[in-house]
Amino acid sequence: MSASDFEIVAGDDARKDPVRVVLVQEDERPVVDLHEDPMVMTVPHLMVREVITIIAASLFLVLVSILFDAPLEELADPQRTPNPAKAPWYFLGLQELLHYYPPLISGVILPGVVIGALVVVPYFEINLKREPLWTHGRERKLLSIAVATVLVSIFFYVSAPHPVWPIIGPTLFCGGLMMLPGIVGTESRLMDWFARRSLAFWIFTWFLITAVILTVIGVYFRGPGWEFTLPWRDGVY
Amino acid sequence: MGTHAGSDQTPARPLWLRLVDQVLASRVGRSILRHGYPNTNRNRSLAVFSNFFLHIHPVKVRTEAMRFSRTFYLGGLSALTFALLIGTGVLLMFYYHPSVPRAYQDMKDLEFVVSAGLFLRNLHRWSAHAMVALVFLHMIRVFYAGAYRPPREFNWVIGVFLLIFTILLSYTGYLLPWDQLAYWGVTVGTNMARSVPLLGDEISFLMLGGHQVDANTLVRFYVLHCVVLPLVLVLGVMVHIWRVRKDGGIYIPPEERRAAHRACRVEGESGREEA
Numbered sequence: 062m063s064a065s066d067f068e069i070v071a072g073d074d075a076r077k078d079p080v081r082v083v084l085v086q087e088d089e090r091p092v093v094d095l096h097e098d099p100m101v102m103t104v105p106h107l108m109v110r111e112v113i114t115i116i117a118a119s120l121f122l123v124l125v126s127i128l129f130d131a132p133l134e135e136l137a138d139p140q141r142t143p144n145p146a147k148a149p150w151y152f153l154g155l156q157e158l159l160h161y162y163p164p165l166i167s168g169v170i171l172p173g174v175v176i177g178a179l180v181v182v183p184y185f186e187i188n189l190k191r192e193p194l195w196t197h198g199r200e201r202k203l204l205s206i207a208v209a210t211v212l213v214s215i216f217f218y219v220s221a222p223h224p225v226w227p228i229i230g231p232t233l234f235c236g237g238l239m240m241l242p243g244i245v246g247t248e249s250r251l252m253d254w255f256a257r258r259s260l261a262f263w264i265f266t267w268f269l270i271t272a273v274i275l276t277v278i279g280v281y282f283r284g285p286g287w288e289f290t291l292p293w294r295d296g297v298y
Numbered sequence: 299m300g301t302h303a304g305s306d307q308t309p310a311r312p313l314w315l316r317l318v319d320q321v322l323a324s325r326v327g328r329s330i331l332r333h334g335y336p337n338t339n340r341n342r343s344l345a346v347f348s349n350f351f352l353h354i355h356p357v358k359v360r361t362e363a364m365r366f367s368r369t370f371y372l373g374g375l376s377a378l379t380f381a382l383l384i385g386t387g388v389l390l391m392f393y394y395h396p397s398v399p400r401a402y403q404d405m406k407d408l409e410f411v412v413s414a415g416l417f418l419r420n421l422h423r424w425s426a427h428a429m430v431a432l433v434f435l436h437m438i439r440v441f442y443a444g445a446y447r448p449p450r451e452f453n454w455v456i457g458v459f460l461l462i463f464t465i466l467l468s469y470t471g472y473l474l475p476w477d478q479l480a481y482w483g484v485t486v487g488t489n490m491a492r493s494v495p496l497l498g499d500e501i502s503f504l505m506l507g508g509h510q511v512d513a514n515t516l517v518r519f520y521v522l523h524c525v526v527l528p529l530v531l532v533l534g535v536m537v538h539i540w541r542v543r544k545d546g547g548i549y550i551p552p553e554e555r556r557a558a559h560r561a562c563r564v565e566g567e568s569g570r571e572e573a
Contacts, residue, residue, distance in 0.1 A: 122379070126424055133475060146482035179458045
């Protein structure tokens with residue numbers, strides 16, 4: 062940007078007519094000009110959307126409630142443990158981990174680590190920048206991602222009585238996708254997109270895939286004695 | 299066109315709108331709403347900032363922030379399911395005794411005796427599942443949008459705790475029907491609390507009001523579910539929404555704001571040339 066692009070006019074009395082100078086850089090505009098975003102009146106534009114959303118969502122839940130009854134089994138009996146005894150669905154990922162690790166790890170340490178990680182997410186410089194992984198240091202990054210992927214996989218292979226495939230699978234998957242643009246280059250649009258994801262993106266995606274797989278297994282693929290079952294063959298327990 | 303003398307003037311307002319105008323303009327009407335029918339920008343502004351329920355909104359919103367595909371309205375839908383849960387929950391409290399085995403009999407009464415009782419319980423149950431799922435999805439959406447970046451870091455942290463409290467609400471409610479599903483589902487969860495190092499047994503005793511899930515646990519979970527946790531969640535949601543508003547509304551990535559800004563500027567400049 063050259064000096065001729067803008068002009069600074071100062072009045073005779075600087076105290077009465079202060080001139081504020083703003084340095085506008087090419088891609089980092091300061092907040093000053095953002096109030097020119099296209100805007101509409103809240104009433105009626107946003108209100109109409111809100112009312113439609115409220116009606117549609119309420120109607121949907123009412124229909125579901127008419128069509129499907131909430132489950133109710135027989136009176137609670139402390140003497141008779143059902144097999145399997147399952148927690149609510151949002152805890153079944155953790156309950157599935159009980160199959161691999163003692164309760165201290167799957168019920169206390171791992172959920173604690175996950176909550177802690179979620180809380181500190183916004184305070185990590187690495188997350189805030191969302192720097193693309195493949196801007197520089199290709200060789201070193203490839204090596205470190207490969208080592209990290211292998212180490213995490215080995216850890217979950219040996220640390221439990223049986224290999225924790227629901228975690229090893231997503232680890233290899235995400236590690237592989239992270240490395241792919243570094244190996245085949247970023248010519249295609251998909252590879253370019255992968256290359257521009259941040260480390261935070263990959264860690265969160267890895268956690269998400271793992272959580273979904275564990276929960277789905279816990280809900281649909283576990284039967285009496287927490288044995289593996291097929292829902293289409295044995296039904297859902 | 300020429301048949302009506304006044305056809306080029308503003309068409310007469312329909313009768314019902316004139317009635318609304320009159321009610322709003324009356325002394326009682328003005329004491330309640332303090333603004334006329336919102337067909338002018340002045341009245342539309344007044345409708346938002348002189349209304350307690352709408353004051354969480356600014357008078358004007360960014361077109362970009364309203365787009366469904368940006369947020370899927372997940373935060374708003376979470377709040378809606380929470381409101382439905384409070385409504386159905388209060389009605390269910392009229393019929394429910396947190397005692398053993400009366401709690402279970404009340405479930406049967408809701409099913410066979412109370413008018414629309416089963417529907418009420420269904421709506422509460424499915425809304426609860428929907429709320430847990432929606433809050434999860436809301437968090438995922440916010441993460442991928444990067445909306446936790448400064449100055450919103452702490453609102454993300456509040457959001458994480460709102461998720462935890464949502465799960466606790468669902469979990470405490472899970473025990474209340476006092477059937478086999480409720481009893482053993484809660485037993486599996488509370489057994490995990492026992493494995494906390496050093497304090498495990500104490501935490502478990504505090505939660506259960508004893509050494510296993512029994513009538514004491516039911517009362518504790520009932521009070522947590524109907525009083526403590528909803529109050530905490532209502533307060534948390536208020537702070538959460540207030541902070542969103544203070545931070546300038548829904549997060550829009552800077553590059554998209556610049557794009558929208560540029561489009562707006564180009565439109566304005568071409569308009570000026572024509573004039």
